[in-house]
Amino acid sequence: MSTTITFADLGLNPSILKALADKGYARPTPVQEKTIPLALTGTDLLVSSQTGSGKTAAFMLPCLHRLGEPSPVRGIGPRVLVLTPTRELALQVQNAASTYGRELRRLRCATIVGGASYTTQLRLLAKPVDVVVATPGRLIDHLERGRIDMSRVETLILDEADRMLDMGFIDDIESIIAKLPKDRQTMLFSATLEGVVGKLAQSVTRNAQRIEITSLALDKAKISQRLHFADNMGHKTRLLDAILKDHTMDQALVFTSTKRAADDLSAVLRSQGYSADALHGDMNQGSRNRTLRELREGRTRVLVATDVAARGIDVPGISHVINFDLPKQVEDYVHRIGRTGRAGREGIAVSLAMHAERHRVRLIERYTDQPITVSVIAGLEPSDRPRPSGARPGERRSFSGKPGGDFARKRPAAEAARSSHRNGNRGW
Ligand code: AMP
Numbered sequence: 535m536s537t538t539i540t541f542a543d544l545g546l547n548p549s550i551l552k553a554l555a556d557k558g559y560a561r562p563t564p565v566q567e568k569t570i571p572l573a574l575t576g577t578d579l580l581v582s583s584q585t586g587s588g589k590t591a592a593f594m595l596p597c598l599h600r601l602g603e604p605s606p607v608r609g610i611g612p613r614v615l616v617l618t619p620t621r622e623l624a625l626q627v628q629n630a631a632s633t634y635g636r637e638l639r640r641l642r643c644a645t646i647v648g649g650a651s652y653t654t655q656l657r658l659l660a661k662p663v664d665v666v667v668a669t670p671g672r673l674i675d676h677l678e679r680g681r682i683d684m685s686r687v688e689t690l691i692l693d694e695a696d697r698m699l700d701m702g703f704i705d706d707i708e709s710i711i712a713k714l715p716k717d718r719q720t721m722l723f724s725a726t727l728e729g730v731v732g733k734l735a736q737s738v739t740r741n742a743q744r745i746e747i748t749s750l751a752l753d754k755a756k757i758s759q760r761l762h763f764a765d766n767m768g769h770k771t772r773l774l775d776a777i778l779k780d781h782t783m784d785q786a787l788v789f790t791s792t793k794r795a796a797d798d799l800s801a802v803l804r805s806q807g808y809s810a811d812a813l814h815g816d817m818n819q820g821s822r823n824r825t826l827r828e829l830r831e832g833r834t835r836v837l838v839a840t841d842v843a844a845r846g847i848d849v850p851g852i853s854h855v856i857n858f859d860l861p862k863q864v865e866d867y868v869h870r871i872g873r874t875g876r877a878g879r880e881g882i883a884v885s886l887a888m889h890a891e892r893h894r895v896r897l898i899e900r901y902t903d904q905p906i907t908v909s910v911i912a913g914l915e916p917s918d919r920p921r922p923s924g925a926r927p928g929e930r931r932s933f934s935g936k937p938g939g940d941f942a943r944k945r946p947a948a949e950a951a952r953s954s955h956r957n958g959n960r961g962w
Contacts, residue, residue, distance in 0.1 A: 544570045546599050549637035554595075557633060563588035565747045569721075570596050578742035579721045580735050585694070585846070586872040587747055589723050590630045593691045598635045600688065601664055611683030612644075612666035615690050615714070617707065619697040621647040621669055621819060622826070623846035627693065628667045641665070646682075648672045649819030656681060670698065670706035677713060684713045692738070695724040696731045696865075697845070704734070711738055725865050757875040759883045760909045761895060763916040770858065770886050771802065776911050777856060777884055778808060778836060784853035785829065787873050788838045791859040799858060800838040810836040813843045841866050850876045857885040860894050864901040889918050 541554050541562055562570065565583045572579055573596035583589045597614045605613055618624045628645045635641040644658040646668035655672075659682050666673075666682070676682045690711070692698065698707060720739045724731045727744065735742065764770040778786060790796045793814040803810035811834045813825050822843070828834040830849050839847075841861060855874045861867050867885075874881025885906065887895055899906055910916070 539567055541566075541595075544595075545574055546570070546595055547602055550595055550598055550634060553634050553637050554591075559591075563592075565589050565745070566592045566595070568745045568747070569593065572743055572745070573597075573719075573721060574599060576600075576719050578719060578739040579745060580727050580739065580742045581721065581723045581745045581747070582725065582727045583723055583745075583747045584725055584872065585869055586876075589693075590627055591634060593693070593721050593723065594627070594631050594634055597665070597689050597691070598631065598638060598641070601635075601638065601641065605686050605688070607686045609683050609686050610660075610662040611686045612663050613686050613688045614665040615684070615687050615710075616665070616667040616693055617670055617673070617691065617698065617710065618667060618693045618846075619669070619701050619703070620842060620845045621649060621822070622843070623694065624667045624669055626846045626848060628665075631665050631667070635665075643667065646672050646676060647819070649822070670703040670710060673710060674706050677710065685715065687714045687718050689719045689721065690714055690738075692720070692722040692724075692734075694845070695722050695734060696726050697724075699730050699734065701842070704730075707734070707738075725868075756879070757871055757881040757883050759871065759885075759904065759906045761885045761887060761906045762909055762911065762914075763889055763918075764886050765889070765917050769914070769916070770888075773886055773911060773914055774803075774856060774858060775806060776914055777854065778803075780854075782853060782882065783835075785832065785834075785849065785851040786836045786854040786856055787844060787847065787852050787870075788836060788856045788858050789844065789861070789870050790838060790840065791862060793840055795859065796838045796840055796843075800836075803836055803838070808836050809834055810838060813837055813839040815840065815843050817843075841870065844873060845869065847873050848876060849873075850879060852876065853879075853882060855881065855883045857883070860885060860887055860891055860898075864897050867898045868902060889916070 539562060541551055541559070544562060544567070565581065565587045569579060569581055569592040573593065581589065581592070583592070601613060616627050618627055624645050624647045628643050631643045642661070642663045643665040644663045646655050646666055648669055648671050655676065659676065673682070692707070722735050722739065727735060762773050764773055774788070777783070788799065790799055793816050796812040796814045800810045800812035811825050811828065813822060817825070825834070825837070826847070829837050832851055852874045855871045857870060861870060871883035874883060885895070895906060
């Protein structure tokens with residue numbers, strides 16, 4: 535939050551301002567400050583922003599403001615269409631729309647996602663709707679059956695476009711866009727605007743303005759990052775147990791790289807007496823919703839999840855994010871650890887790495903431009919402890935050899951991300 539600009543300065547209508555004040559938002563975040571005034575003019579936008587930056591409100595607030603004007607087109611179809619990669623994110627966007635729009639008269643929102651009942655969705659779509667938040671696959675189903683009218687769409691939002699492309703939604707996205715009015719406004723939000731996302735952006739927007747938010751959400755959030763080296767899986771599991779027993783642990787989100795591993799690890803944790811559960815894409819929507827509800831209500835203390843399933847989880851009680859397996863892509867590290875340190879609280883991100891994974895850790899540090907402190911737990915020291923040159927035993931150093939907490943290397947994160955993409959370092 536860089537300035538003293540208020541939401542009222544951005545030109546939003548009083549009912550929206552009231553909802554924001556009730557929600558306790560004092561000021562716009564940087565992405566909101568830059569995006570909202572431009573979005574209100576109706577121009578197309580390409581916005582590079584991270585999860586946790588406040589991007590949802592950045593696109594939803596101007597859309598809600600513009601819904602204050604009646605639609606020039608008669609019909610019952612949506613005026614705002616938001617496409618998201620996952621069901622969880624779609625539900626979160628829909629919640630945001632309802633929260634920010636709660637003072638608006640007769641705002642109607644619908645979520646159209648896979649895994650949910652067709653009948654309920656058909657019932658929703660048979661009535662007038664203002665905002666539809668959808669995952670591409672299910673929306674295509676409804677479009678092909680002629681169940682949704684796109685003639686009134688004024689604004690299209692592609693949220694986390696990079697992730698939608700990673701998940702193979704490109705054909706679905708193109709088919710959906712082909713059915714939208716040509717004179718719509720399009721806003722694309724993505725962690726990166728390079729590569730395939732850049733190509734998509736060019737083909738779906740007209741004279742778009744670019745907004746680059748250079749600081750990673752991590753800079754803003756109070757997340758302390760640590761790393762433990764493990765000799766083998768047994769050692770990793772013992773480290774996890776010790777971390778979960780820490781008195782600062784409230785709730786933890788533990789990441790594994792596969793769905794199977796998420797199920798297996800949550801079973802192990804349950805057998806150790808933790809109230810643990812798993813969340814991944816093979817679960818049906820009902821059990822995913824139930825799992826998230828139990829997490830939110832504090833009944834589940836440890837949730838073991840895969841990257842895609844955990845996207846968009848916003849539970850303030852998550853004190854720890856633990857990378858039981860390191861992420862496959864560097865960007866996922868930021869998405870993962872951004873699940874803690876929510877709502878102004880402090881968060882702890884702990885990564886467990888095998889010795890052979892040192893290069894991955896280095897890539898993460900390079901991407902975030904932040905050092906990760908190597909730590910040890912008494913009695914669980916790795917047998918082959920890497921000791922950066924110059925570090926005395928017991929001294930905590932970042933993996934790259936810098937003292938932990940030294941943020942002196944000031945290459946902007948966006949630049950780091952760009953050069954990492956240029957060098958083909960997106961994955962491992
Ligand atoms: P997002 O990047 O959209 O996932 O938002 C991240 C979190 O920031 C959510 O919990 C929002 O409720 C919260 N948030 C968004 N905008 C603001 C703001 N202006 N002030 C305080 N919190 C905000």
